[in-house]
Amino acid sequence: MSSLPTASTSAKTESAHLEEMPITRHLVILRKHLFKIVAVLVGLFFILLPFANQTYQLLSEPLRAQLPATSTMIATDVTATFMAPFKLNFFVALLVTMPFILYQLWAFIKPALYEKEKNLAFPLLLASIALFYIGISFAYFLALPSILHFFISMSPETVAPMTDINSYLSFCLKLFLVFGLTFEIPIITLVLILIGLVSTQTLVEKRRFIIVGCFFIAMFVTPPDALSMIMLAIPMWLLFELGLLAGKLIEKRR
Secondary structure, eight states: OOOOOOHHHHHHHHHHHHHHSOHHHHHHHHHHHHHHHHHHHHHHHHHHGGGHHHHHHHHHHHHHHHSOTTOOOBOSSTTHHHHHHHHHHHHHHHHHHHHHHHHHHHHHHGGGSOHHHHHHHHHHHHHHHHHHHHHHHHIIIIIHHHHHHHHHHTSOTTOOOOOBHHHHHHHHHHHHHHHHHHTTHHHHHHHHHHTTSSOHHHHHHTHHHHHHHHHHHHHHHSOSSHHHHHHHHHHHHHHHHHHHHHHHHHHHHO
16 A cells, blocks of 8 residues: 655645646736736725725824814815826725735746645735734824824914815825834744845844944935934834844744
8 A cells, every 4th residue: 555645745736736837827826916916906996986085084183183174185286186096096995905916916926836835925915914003003003193183283374274185195105104114023023034035143143233324324215303203213113123022932932
């Protein structure tokens, strides 16, 4: 009676099968996943489109709460009242679809991974999605109101602040993306440790330079004020420490 194949033999057979697949076959599979992504994204975009104005009202709430009673938001372009909610609607659709997009990319690369890599990559994927959403929530509920309050309170008494809706949208989207990507630092730190590019000991030794680097990066990617820089640099530092702690725990388990 023949013995059952081992997990190692199965993994090697699967890897060999993938290597035998022509590049055109990989492209066909990738195209199938991309079609699914586009279909879901476009469908969700049109589903959310009737609520575009309400979505923009929600986005502008932190600013309208800070503006004086005599000030309002303005549109300096004829098409701005349509294009700004339209752009925001696409961003929201993309944001909501992000887990599905990442899942489709995961489904494409999953067959090329060994079992150990699959067990590690999937939790990291889920964690990266959660951290991205947490970063955007942090920006909307904490960073954005504080930054707006700082800028409006610093305006001269003879100047009535009135923000263009397109400018405000661009400002918010940039802020959300910066904080969303910043909150991926624990995942990036952990991946660098897992693949052996750096060790936790090296990161501990370079901690002071990394902290300075956090403030240096925050100075360039945030609005030109100290409050914005601090509100980004300190979370960057704490998130780095979180990734370092997770790396230490994994090294101990090894």
